[in-house]
Amino acid sequence: MSRRPVLVALAVVAVTVGLAPEAAASPIGHHQPTAEIFATNNTATITDPNDPRLKDRLAAFGAQVRGIIATNGSWPGCSTLLDGVFWSDDLKTATYERSREFDVDHVSAGGLHHIASVIRKQYQQESVLTFQYLPQPGADSVEVEVPGVTVQQLFNGLAADPVLRDELGGGSVTADGGRLALIADKSELASIRKFVGVLGANWSKATVAYGHLEFVAD
Secondary structure (H helix, E strand, C coil), X not given: CCCCCEECXXXXXXXXXXCCHHHHCCCCCCCCCCEEEEECCCCCCEXXXXXXXXXXXXXXXXHHHHHHHHHCCCEEEEEEEEEEEEEECCCXXXXXXXXXXXXXXXXXXXXXXXXXXXXXXXXXXXXXXXXXXXXXXXXXXXXXXXXXXXXXXXXXXXXXXXXXXXXXXXXXXXXXXXXXXXXXXXXXXXXXXXXXXXXXXXXXXXXXXEEEEEEECC
């Protein structure tokens, strides 16, 4: 998982660990959990958007991570499948990745960090992104949701604007719903709004949530 700001999607209602990730899914924005974790089990660099690995629904991975969340004393909510596009300056092209967002309830900041660390080590990731929802006065990060964005639009937007590409790095959209969200420092909000315009999406339909992001790398 990149250390740059990451575009992701939200959702959720608390569910039992035995359900498959798809069975647990609920409409995006239905319920705001305590926090979210964004993770993948992928360790390969994928540059072909038609690579068959990008069709993996990560169902077993989703069930395993929700088990880790429950084992460590928190409540797993639903999981959303994501398609990511990230620009590589070294390769001079985009890389692609499938991942999942996991909603987590009844978790402290320390507990969230610990769970992400366990996931990172188990699946040999560079880092795992977390987002804890907070009241706006105490928040240093934002999560901006925007409907109506496809992976192709995301790729085109990154390819067309080197400045925004450098600032934002890449992002993800929901695999089934075409909804994009960017988690970043609050200082990036103006860049996010500009990027939404580059993608051809409607900023008036965007929603902003506040909190604290962390790339857990230990």
